[in-house]
Amino acid sequence: MSQTTPVTDPHDHPPHLAHHYDTPQQQMASGKLGMWVFLGTEVLMFGGLFVAYAVYRHNHPEVFEYAAEKYLNKIWGGINTLVLITSSLTMAWAVRCSQLGQKRAMVTLLGLTLLGGVAFMGIKAVEYHDKWKHHVFVGPTNIYRQAQSPAQGESTASAKPAAPAADSARLKQEDPNIGTSDEPRLRPLAAPPPGLAPAAKQRGGAEVHDPQRNQRLLVSTFFSIYFLMTGLHGLHVLVGMGLISWILVRGLRGAFSPQYFTPVDLVGLYWHLVDLIWIFLFPLLYLIH
Amino acid sequence: MSTTQASAAAAGPDEPAADNYLTHRRGVRSWLLTLDHKRIAVMYMVAILGAFLLGGIFAVLVRTELLTPKPVFLGNAAREWDLYNHLFTLHGAVMVFMFVIPGIPAIMGNFVLPMMLGAKDVAFPRLNLLSFHLYALGGLFFVYVLLGGVLQAAFGIHLPGGFGLDTGWTFYTPYSTGKSITGVIPATMGAFIMGFSSILTGVNFVASIHMLRPRGMTWFRMPLFLWGLYATSIIQILATPVLGITLLLLLAERALGVGIFDPALGGDPVLFQHFFWFYSHPAVYIMILPAMGVMSELVPTFARKHIFGYRFIAYSSIAIALLSFLVWGHHMFVSGQSPLANAIFSLLTFSVSIPSAIKVFNWLATLYKGDIRLQTPMLYALGFLVLFTVGGLTGLFLGALATNVPLHDTYFIVAHFHYVMMGSVLFAFLGGMYYWWPKFFGKMVDDRWGRIAALVVFVGFNLTFFVQFVAGSQGMPRRYASYPEKYRIYHVISSIGAYLMAVGLVMVALNWWHSLRRGRPAPANPWGSNTLEWRTSSPPPHDNFAKAPEADDPYDVSAWRFDQASGGWVHEPAQRGFDVVVPPTKA
Numbered sequence: 001m002s003q004t005t006p007v008t009d010p011h012d013h014p015p016h017l018a019h020h021y022d023t024p025q026q027q028m029a030s031g032k033l034g035m036w037v038f039l040g041t042e043v044l045m046f047g048g049l050f051v052a053y054a055v056y057r058h059n060h061p062e063v064f065e066y067a068a069e070k071y072l073n074k075i076w077g078g079i080n081t082l083v084l085i086t087s088s089l090t091m092a093w094a095v096r097c098s099q100l101g102q103k104r105a106m107v108t109l110l111g112l113t114l115l116g117g118v119a120f121m122g123i124k125a126v127e128y129h130d131k132w133k134h135h136v137f138v139g140p141t142n143i144y145r146q147a148q149s150p151a152q153g154e155s156t157a158s159a160k161p162a163a164p165a166a167d168s169a170r171l172k173q174e175d176p177n178i179g180t181s182d183e184p185r186l187r188p189l190a191a192p193p194p195g196l197a198p199a200a201k202q203r204g205g206a207e208v209h210d211p212q213r214n215q216r217l218l219v220s221t222f223f224s225i226y227f228l229m230t231g232l233h234g235l236h237v238l239v240g241m242g243l244i245s246w247i248l249v250r251g252l253r254g255a256f257s258p259q260y261f262t263p264v265d266l267v268g269l270y271w272h273l274v275d276l277i278w279i280f281l282f283p284l285l286y287l288i289h
Numbered sequence: 290m291s292t293t294q295a296s297a298a299a300a301g302p303d304e305p306a307a308d309n310y311l312t313h314r315r316g317v318r319s320w321l322l323t324l325d326h327k328r329i330a331v332m333y334m335v336a337i338l339g340a341f342l343l344g345g346i347f348a349v350l351v352r353t354e355l356l357t358p359k360p361v362f363l364g365n366a367a368r369e370w371d372l373y374n375h376l377f378t379l380h381g382a383v384m385v386f387m388f389v390i391p392g393i394p395a396i397m398g399n400f401v402l403p404m405m406l407g408a409k410d411v412a413f414p415r416l417n418l419l420s421f422h423l424y425a426l427g428g429l430f431f432v433y434v435l436l437g438g439v440l441q442a443a444f445g446i447h448l449p450g451g452f453g454l455d456t457g458w459t460f461y462t463p464y465s466t467g468k469s470i471t472g473v474i475p476a477t478m479g480a481f482i483m484g485f486s487s488i489l490t491g492v493n494f495v496a497s498i499h500m501l502r503p504r505g506m507t508w509f510r511m512p513l514f515l516w517g518l519y520a521t522s523i524i525q526i527l528a529t530p531v532l533g534i535t536l537l538l539l540l541a542e543r544a545l546g547v548g549i550f551d552p553a554l555g556g557d558p559v560l561f562q563h564f565f566w567f568y569s570h571p572a573v574y575i576m577i578l579p580a581m582g583v584m585s586e587l588v589p590t591f592a593r594k595h596i597f598g599y600r601f602i603a604y605s606s607i608a609i610a611l612l613s614f615l616v617w618g619h620h621m622f623v624s625g626q627s628p629l630a631n632a633i634f635s636l637l638t639f640s641v642s643i644p645s646a647i648k649v650f651n652w653l654a655t656l657y658k659g660d661i662r663l664q665t666p667m668l669y670a671l672g673f674l675v676l677f678t679v680g681g682l683t684g685l686f687l688g689a690l691a692t693n694v695p696l697h698d699t700y701f702i703v704a705h706f707h708y709v710m711m712g713s714v715l716f717a718f719l720g721g722m723y724y725w726w727p728k729f730f731g732k733m734v735d736d737r738w739g740r741i742a743a744l745v746v747f748v749g750f751n752l753t754f755f756v757q758f759v760a761g762s763q764g765m766p767r768r769y770a771s772y773p774e775k776y777r778i779y780h781v782i783s784s785i786g787a788y789l790m791a792v793g794l795v796m797v798a799l800n801w802w803h804s805l806r807r808g809r810p811a812p813a814n815p816w817g818s819n820t821l822e823w824r825t826s827s828p829p830p831h832d833n834f835a836k837a838p839e840a841d842d843p844y845d846v847s848a849w850r851f852d853q854a855s856g857g858w859v860h861e862p863a864q865r866g867f868d869v870v871v872p873p874t875k876a
Contacts, residue, residue: 019832020409020501030412030500037492041530048534048564052549055560139546145554217548217555224547228538 016260028262035266039273042236046277049229053284056225060218067222068288070175071136073127077286080123081278087116088275091244095268098261103251106264110248113271117241124234131223138227142220143171171216229281236274243267309731313831324414327829329421330400331729336425337396340387343435345791347380352753352787355780360770373770374455375438375471379431381458386480387428389714390572393579394490394525395424397721398518400729402494404822404829405512407503407838412496416489423486430479434472450475457768459569462550462561466542473543481536484529487575491525494518503821506840509600512820513843516603517582520610524571524578527614532568535561559624566617574613576710577677578606580717581648584670587720588652589844590818591667592659596844598651605644612641622693631690638688645681649674665739666816669720672747673713680708683758698768700779701761704754712750719746719797726801727815731828732808733856738800745793752786812857817849 014024021027057064094109135143247267250256256264310327313319320328354361354373362372403411411417438453440446451472456465465473498519502511539561541547548554550561581602589596596602618626618634626634652674661667683705686692696702726734760779765772772780814823820843825834849858 018414020403020412020414026500030496033499034413034416034492034496037495037526038488041488041492041526044527045530045534048531048538051564052538052560055557138541145546145548221548221555224541224549228541228547228549232534232537 014259024259028265031262031266032269035269039269042273042277046229046232049225049232050280050284053225053229056218056221057288060215063215063218064222065288067136067219068285071131071134071223072226072286073130074286076123076127077282080120081282083116083119083123084275084278087113087120088272090116091268091271095261095264098251098256098264099258101256101258103254103256106256107248107251110244110251114241114244114248117237117244120237121234121241124230128227131227136220136223138224142223143175144216144219144223226285229285233274233277233281236277240267240271240274243270308830309826309828310831311730311828322418324410324418325831326399326403326411326414326417327833329417330396330398332421333391333395333399333424334729336421336428337388337392340383340428341392344380344384344388345794347376347383349787349791351376351380352784354770355772356784358772358774358777358780371455371770372442374457374768375453377768378454378457379435379438382454382476382480383431384711385458385572386483387424387431389576389710390487391424391483391490392576392714392718393583393721394494394518394521394575395420397514397583397725398490398494398521398579401725401822402497402515402518403501404728404825404833405515405820405843406497406501406506407821407834407840408497408501409832409834411493412500413493417493420486420489420493423482423489427479427481427483427486430475430482434476434479437472437475448472459565460536460539461565462539462542462556462558463552466539466551467553474540477536477539477543481533481540484533484536487525488529488533491522491529494522495526498522503837503840509603510840510842511603513585513596513599513602513606514579514582514820516606517578517580517585520606521575521578521582523607523610524575524613528568528571528575531564532572535564535568538564559621559626562621562624563617566620567614570617570620571610571613573706573710574609576714578609580673580714581606583717583721583724584648584652584673586818586820587666587670587724588655590724590816590846591662591664591670592656593662593817593846594655594659595842595846596651597654597657598647599844601647602651605647608644609641612637612644616641619688619693622690623697635688635690635693639685642681642685645677649678649681663740664816665734665736665743666720666724668740668743668747669716669723672743673716673720675747676708676712676716676750679755680705680713683708695764696761698766699761700757700765700767703767704757704761707754707757712754715750716747719743722801724816725822726804727811728822728827728829730805730808731811731826732804733811733815734800734804734808738796738803742793742796742800745796746790747793749786749788749790749793753783753790754786756782756786809856812852812855814849814858815856817846817851817858819843819846819849 017024017027021030090109090112094106094113097103097106097109131137135141139145244267247256247263250263310325311331313325314323320332323329351373354376360373399411399417403409433448433450434452434454437448437451440448441452451470451474453471454473454476455471456469456473460473460477498511498515538547538549542550542554542556546554548556550556550558552558585596585602616634616638618630619638622631622634652670683701687696687702687705723734723739726732756779760776760783761767763776763779765776765779811827813826815827816823819841821838821840822829824838848860850861851857852859
């Protein structure tokens with residue numbers, strides 16, 4: 001309970017006031033400022049990934065639409081969005097309860113928030129497993145990367161040894177469009193985008209002659225970006241869950257009171273940011289046409 | 290604890306306090322787990338100077354190899370690894386990530402920032418300690434890379450993750466993610482972790498400057514060093530996360546085969562350059578802005594004159610911070626950027642010279658008709674003025690598109706960025722170290738030897754790098770172990786200069802060592818500066834100030850008089866808010 005802070009006079013020095021601050025208000029304002037600044041750095045960190053996304057999508061919108069349409073599950077993504085938004089609500093509510101000193105309600109709501117995080121990660125695991133099953137995981141295991149050029153094997157001689165025929169068959173089985181006219185075609189670019197000329201086309205000569213191989217590589221690039229973005233986001237969800245567990249335990253022990261609830265507030269801010277990033281990730285990855 | 294004497298008595302402040310932050314608690318744990326910003330600063334000092342020594346050794350080895358046109362002891366075509374590439378890479382990476390970027394903010398910023406604010410600590414002391422631990426952890430990764438290189442070279446033992454590092458400090462793809470067999474993964478991990486150290490320090494400084502300013506210190510009565518640190522922190526906060534994600538992508542590409550940068554996997558290597566320079570160009574200003582802040586303290590103090598154009602210097606720091614984000618493309622003039630982008634980046638690059646020149650002119654105007662004292666810190670400040678001017682003006686050659694093309698990747702560029710990153714920043718670093726050394730350790734440094742060393746370093750530096758402008762304009766490319774005979778004379782002069790500089794720096798180190806062992810006890814205010822950190826004993830007590838001091842104009846030095854008896858400066862008349870902690874009488 002709030003027995004730790006017998007504060008009636010604000011000029012008293014409550015135990016949670018660090019020695020280098022004059023008042024609890026100053027301490028809280030500093031904490032909030034620090035957290036907001038830190039959240040800014042998080043936004044910029046994800047910003048790099050969003051830029052990579054923007055560059056590749058701008059250069060090859062058809063590949064992104066194709067891959068998202070074919071492999072990403074809008075239902076699961078939508079449910080996860082709902083789960084996270086709900087957990088943001090319970091988080092905000094928990095912060096309010098901590099300000100009002102309603103310990104039981106706060107602990108319950110934090111528990112619900114934590115549950116939201118668990119549900120989100122669970123659904124994410126189902127989705128990742130699905131990608132694994134379809135061999136569209138990150139890196140060289142991606143089926144689109146392995147089967148580089150089943151049709152025009154001779155033109156890839158300079159790049160890597162031609163993919164085994166087995167891989168091509170597997171890709172064909174995975175994606176029946178491969179090799180047919182339904183396979184997504186490279187949209188011919190009138191001129192390379194300034195500054196970001198697709199270097200693949202400028203480097204080795206082989207790629208230039210094999211647009212389809214490039215195309216398939218780009219499907220795997222889409223999944224690289226997908227996994228990096230959702231993976232980094234998932235990591236943040238995990239960190240957020242750890243933080244929520246920490247304040248949950250502290251809350252149970254009665255560390256917070258209407259005079260001192262800064263940690264709850266700050267963890268809340270963090271959780272909302274994690275939620276917000278997903279709000280951007282979901283449409284950008286799942287809902288593109 | 291200490292007692293307080295409200296008046297600025299001449300004798301009181303100049304005796305060393307019995308209890309200061311160095312003696313407050315004892316034992317290794319009391320250092321490694323301390324939350325005291327001063328102790329954290331001293332730990333940074335040890336680590337960063339260690340990194341500087343390491344980077345310096347690499348530099349001397351590189352220069353030694355370059356004495357002869359053919360590789361002698363660092364290049365060996367028969368082996369699959371090339372020691373020369375490793376050495377210049379590690380020189381660059383260690384110097385940039387472990388010395389120049391953290392140098393002034395982590396040592397002097399940590400120590401002085403709270404004291405200039407009259408505060409007891411930074412806003413988040415625990416976070417501050419975490420920053421240091423992250424720095425040390427990142428440093429361990431670099432040590433691992435180095436150890437891997439040594440083990441491979443000497444015994445043929447392979448450590449997991451690769452040995453040494455030969456990508457250049459820029460980690461350009463696709464070489465770094467593909468062909469290089471060296472320790473790219475541990476090195477980028479190290480840089481990634483150090484990036485977080487840098488971010489957290491920035492967060493801490495911004496919050497401290499916003500929240501902990503004392504009574505009487507408005508934004509425009511802050512010491513300019515704090516403006517410099519504030520601008521630096523903004524860049525650290527906004528740019529370093531981008532480096533973080535870039536290195537993460539690099540790691541993912543190398544470890545997992547993600548195809549973002551490697552053209553063989555459908556990626557775009559120029560994208561890496563954009564990402565990398567979006568951080569690393571602002572990083573140049575992370576290096577120079579604190580150095581400029583140090584300059585703004587040194588020049589008025591040793592010219593015994595109020596700083597000229599305070600607001601312009603303050604605003605120009607912020608202007609540099611903002612412009613720094615808009616010029617990264619000038620690193621890629623020959624990387625296939627569109628002509629339009631090149632022209633815009635070139636124009637923006639020129640615009641950075643405006644706030645930089647504003648600062649230089651303001652320092653010069655401060656010197657004008659000043660009562661200049663040529664003590665050691667001031668010599669470094671004057672050296673900074675010369676070197677920064679040379680470095681800045683040669684930057685214009687490189688910012689111009691037409692001259693950039695022939696000069697790109699030559700020794701001209703090497704000389705240019707050494708004049709700015711090393712010459713200017715190192716001189717401000719050394720000047721700041723000499724300036725605050727009495728406050729750090731409560732000991733004065735022998736000024737005569739300090740001045741001689743400063744002169745040797747200055748001559749050595751110019752000898753090393755000025756000829757490189759000539760060599761570069763003649764076409765000598767950077768990063769080569771062998772070169773045509775016609776460049777030999779430049780390389781020989783340059784290497785002699787490097788040895789001379791090394792001698793000068795060893796003299797500096799001995800100078801400091803001597804001070805620690807035999808130095809005269811420092812008075813509270815040995816230079817007569819009016820900023821708040823000089824209003825407590827040297828070294829400061831654990832809590833910095835017994836009572837929070839009240840700030841006034843930080844550059845109004847008119848009230849300070851030199852006191853022959855104590856060898857320090859005293860305030861006349863005794864001033865409100867001027868608290869000096871004096872020791873309890875020893876029992």
